[in-house]
Amino acid sequence: MGTNASISIIALFGFSVLISYVTAWLILISPAIRLFTDRPGGRKIHQKITPRIGGISIVIPFLLFAFIWHFSFFMNLQPLPSHLFIAVILGSIGITVVGLFDDITLVSIPNSTKLVMEFFIAALLISISGIKLDTIHFLGQTYNMGFAAWPLTMLWLVGITNAINIIDGVDGLASAVSLVSLCTIGILAHLSGDHSIVIFCALCAGLIGGFLAHNISPARIFLGDTGSLFLGMMIGLLCVYLVSTTSNPYPVVIAPLIVGFPLVDVIVAMARRFFRAISTGESFIRSLLKTMVADNDHIHHRLLFRGLRHSQTTIVITIYAVTTCAVAVVVSMVQDTSTLFFLIYLILLTAWFAYKLDFFDSLTNLNQKSADQKQKPESKIKNRKNIVVLNANEYLKHALEFFKQDIFSLHFVEIGQKPDDSVKFSAVLVINNHIDNQTEDLDQAIYLSTRFHCPLILIADEFAASSFERTKKLTLKTLFVRKPIYVPKLFNDLYLFAVNGDSASMLDCQFTNETRVLPFIGRK
Numbered sequence: 001m002g003t004n005a006s007i008s009i010i011a012l013f014g015f016s017v018l019i020s021y022v023t024a025w026l027i028l029i030s031p032a033i034r035l036f037t038d039r040p041g042g043r044k045i046h047q048k049i050t051p052r053i054g055g056i057s058i059v060i061p062f063l064l065f066a067f068i069w070h071f072s073f074f075m076n077l078q079p080l081p082s083h084l085f086i087a088v089i090l091g092s093i094g095i096t097v098v099g100l101f102d103d104i105t106l107v108s109i110p111n112s113t114k115l116v117m118e119f120f121i122a123a124l125l126i127s128i129s130g131i132k133l134d135t136i137h138f139l140g141q142t143y144n145m146g147f148a149a150w151p152l153t154m155l156w157l158v159g160i161t162n163a164i165n166i167i168d169g170v171d172g173l174a175s176a177v178s179l180v181s182l183c184t185i186g187i188l189a190h191l192s193g194d195h196s197i198v199i200f201c202a203l204c205a206g207l208i209g210g211f212l213a214h215n216i217s218p219a220r221i222f223l224g225d226t227g228s229l230f231l232g233m234m235i236g237l238l239c240v241y242l243v244s245t246t247s248n249p250y251p252v253v254i255a256p257l258i259v260g261f262p263l264v265d266v267i268v269a270m271a272r273r274f275f276r277a278i279s280t281g282e283s284f285i286r287s288l289l290k291t292m293v294a295d296n297d298h299i300h301h302r303l304l305f306r307g308l309r310h311s312q313t314t315i316v317i318t319i320y321a322v323t324t325c326a327v328a329v330v331v332s333m334v335q336d337t338s339t340l341f342f343l344i345y346l347i348l349l350t351a352w353f354a355y356k357l358d359f360f361d362s363l364t365n366l367n368q369k370s371a372d373q374k375q376k377p378e379s380k381i382k383n384r385k386n387i388v389v390l391n392a393n394e395y396l397k398h399a400l401e402f403f404k405q406d407i408f409s410l411h412f413v414e415i416g417q418k419p420d421d422s423v424k425f426s427a428v429l430v431i432n433n434h435i436d437n438q439t440e441d442l443d444q445a446i447y448l449s450t451r452f453h454c455p456l457i458l459i460a461d462e463f464a465a466s467s468f469e470r471t472k473k474l475t476l477k478t479l480f481v482r483k484p485i486y487v488p489k490l491f492n493d494l495y496l497f498a499v500n501g502d503s504a505s506m507l508d509c510q511f512t513n514e515t516r517v518l519p520f521i522g523r524k
Helices: 003-029 031-036 056-072 082-103 111-129 146-166 173-191 195-215 224-245 254-258 260-279 284-290 299-305 310-334 339-356 368-375 378-382 394-402 435-452 465-473 487-499
Strands: 135-138 141-144 385-390 408-413 425-431 456-460 478-482
Touching: 003 056, 003 195, 056 082, 056 195, 056 224, 082 111, 082 224, 111 146, 111 224, 135 224, 146 173, 146 224, 146 260, 173 195, 173 224, 173 254, 173 310, 195 224, 224 254, 254 260, 254 310, 260 284, 260 299, 260 310, 260 339, 299 310, 299 394, 310 339, 385 435, 385 487, 394 408, 408 487, 425 435, 425 487, 435 456, 435 465, 456 465, 456 487, 465 478, 478 487
Parallel strands: 385 408, 385 425, 425 456, 456 478
Antiparallel strands: 135 141
């Protein structure tokens, strides 16, 4: 690659960063954004209403440039091969339509329908472009896949497309991991002399970089299915191209390494669901079906449950993604039996990572409930402090229950529902999801706090002045906690305030260098 071409690629990268950033900003100020808002609740981690159409700031500029680049030889850059260009355009437009329908608030597409549409797009893409896993290479050997090429390629494209979509659960995570994967593909393409792929990756990387400026924590806009499905489809397609279609194809193991984290997350999630279902007495078939049921127990969830912020979780996972991609580059250069040592190292690292996040619990103990009871004598359970938790969504319930501790017994109650009168409560914890409803949520919390003569903890994005005035007038011992909620910090402050008698009247529950840690509260 000559100096002029290198300068043109760098200029393209910078230009695409600017275009994506400006496009995302225009989307944020557009009134149409109200059709694509994502409200908190259910299994969702975010705690503010946030638009989820940020992927458009990547897809639209990409398609515009792709056409200009292919048909006018823009900036004298080498164009994509015709069959790859066709695959890129078909895949981009098709998967973007699916993502848009899934992101718009007025339409709801069942997951099964979305999956069928994705398989159709993959089949159409293969049939028209001819890009598929005809042959694979590993340890110097070449294997012809024959009739298996079609189903393998379709499963790969759909699997990677959804894997990127699944990890889009933390601010900036899917974008950062996709950025690492595309940079790795660009490096491998450069090593093999395929400069058109380098240009492709530079364009996509720049567009992701511009969008990330709006998507880093706290995110102003989400990637949405439009963006995550698009990135997944493009990365999956380029992986197939690198290992099977180019004149000098790479070993097949390169492909899963490029998308190492998304694949690990999906595999671990499915294995965890399967063994958890088996441990509860489900049949083998029903346990297999349970592997497809969504939950709040992915790797990024567990890192958040441990107390990491969104930004910290993204950094930790991105470092792991960089590691798997670095191994991919090393393997591409070595291509002999020493490759196995790098793969074994990565497998051991992944196993250690999963072990530290307790993903082996269901394997080491198939009867988790009985094990918990053995670890926690009945007398110890009786001595726990009872806490009423009002208005918690599914995600927060799971997070509070997942973070094992021996201090509190949590009683989840909906607004308007009465807790058990026979229980003596030590505190009332109420979660307010919108300031317009704060008075209503606070009414029941004050009633319960007064009734049980216990402190009140109010969690909200922001606090109305009337909330301070009411609790002060009633002389209620109140702790105001500002979202986002970090579970270990919340339990620590809850203990200090409700059990240990902390006299604070207001506390911003944000992680600082002075976070107070109680050694007897936490994951065992």
